[in-house]
Amino acid sequence: DAKTTQPTSMDCAEGRAANLPCNHSTISGNEYVYWYRQIHSQGPQYIIHGLKNNETNEMASLIITEDRKSSTLILPHATLRDTAVYYCIVRVRIDFGNEKLTFGTGTRLTIIP
Amino acid sequence: GAVVSQHPSWVICKSGTSVKIECRSLDFQATTMFWYRQFPKQSLMLMATSNEGSKATYEQGVEKDKFLINHASLTLSTLTVTSAHPEDSSFYICSARDPPSLSYNEQFFGPGTRLTVL
Numbered sequence: 649d650a651k652t653t654q655p656t657s658m659d660c661a662e663g664r665a666a667n668l669p670c671n672h673s674t675i676s677g678n679e680y681v682y683w684y685r686q687i688h689s690q691g692p693q694y695i696i697h698g699l700k701n702n703e704t705n706e707m708a709s710l711i712i713t714e715d716r717k718s719s720t721l722i723l724p725h726a727t728l729r730d731t732a733v734y735y736c737i738v739r740v741r742i743d744f745g746n747e748k749l750t751f752g753t754g755t756r757l758t759i760i761p
Numbered sequence: 762g763a764v765v766s767q768h769p770s771w772v773i774c775k776s777g778t779s780v781k782i783e784c785r786s787l788d789f790q791a792t793t794m795f796w797y798r799q800f801p802k803q804s805l806m807l808m809a810t811s812n813e814g815s816k817a818t819y820e821q822g823v824e825k826d827k828f829l830i831n832h833a834s835l836t837l838s839t840l841t842v843t844s845a846h847p848e849d850s851s852f853y854i855c856s857a858r859d860p861p862s863l864s865y866n867e868q869f870f871g872p873g874t875r876l877t878v879l
Contacts (some may be wrong), residue, residue, distance in 0.1 A: 686805075689852070689873065689875070690872055690873060691765075691767075691854045691856070691870030691871050691872050691873050692805065692854070692856075692870045693870065694868070694869075735804070748795070748807055748810065749795075749807070749856075749868060750807070751797075751804045751805040751806075752804060753804050754804060
């Protein structure tokens with residue numbers, strides 16, 4: 649699986665959009681970009697994933713650059729409950745078989761009142 | 762949505778004792794479950810992959826005789842930390858592969874179990 653690089657920490661004002669970047673310059677054509685987050689002392693929570701098109705769901709938007717070497721997770725209106733560590737993971741999507749997720753160090757996002 | 766539970770949520774034990782942690786998929790059947798370990802201020806590290814009805818696959822460096830995994834049914838996997846020592850104190854998290862009908866997610870995570878070995 650391709651390696652990802654994320655900033656160690658970020659702050660964002662409550663109510664503003666939080667933009668979390670992720671670099672994955674060695675991503676392969678069949679690898680997806682996944683985002684999970686982990687609130688303190690809880691298990692990770694799936695947020696969103698994408699291959700090459702931008703994706704949006706009720707939690708967030710995922711913007712993937714045209715060359716797919718980087719992506720940005722956008723939380724449109726951050727709340728205090730969005731304070732968490734956000735993990736960007738790049739991996740091949742296989743419905744049956746090797747389904748391991750490799751977590752990096754992630755970005756610690758702090759939402760400031 | 763798919764829910765994964767863990768029991769207990771926290772446990773304190775004496776050094777040398779064994780501790781069993783349960784991971785259950787509450788509303789779906791999980792043929793594959795995963796066990797992770799997370800030390801303070803560190804990321805999650807995969808320990809092993811648990812497959813229903815077969816032996817678990819352990820990651821490099823994880824002692825299979827110390828961390829016993831049993832996946833006897835499609836909704837339950839257990840992790841037993843045998844002869845626990847203070848260095849085994851950690852946050853243990855399981856996840857379950859979602860059913861094919863909900864394949865947008867791939868893995869649902871439990872809330873974690875905090876183990877403290879005195």
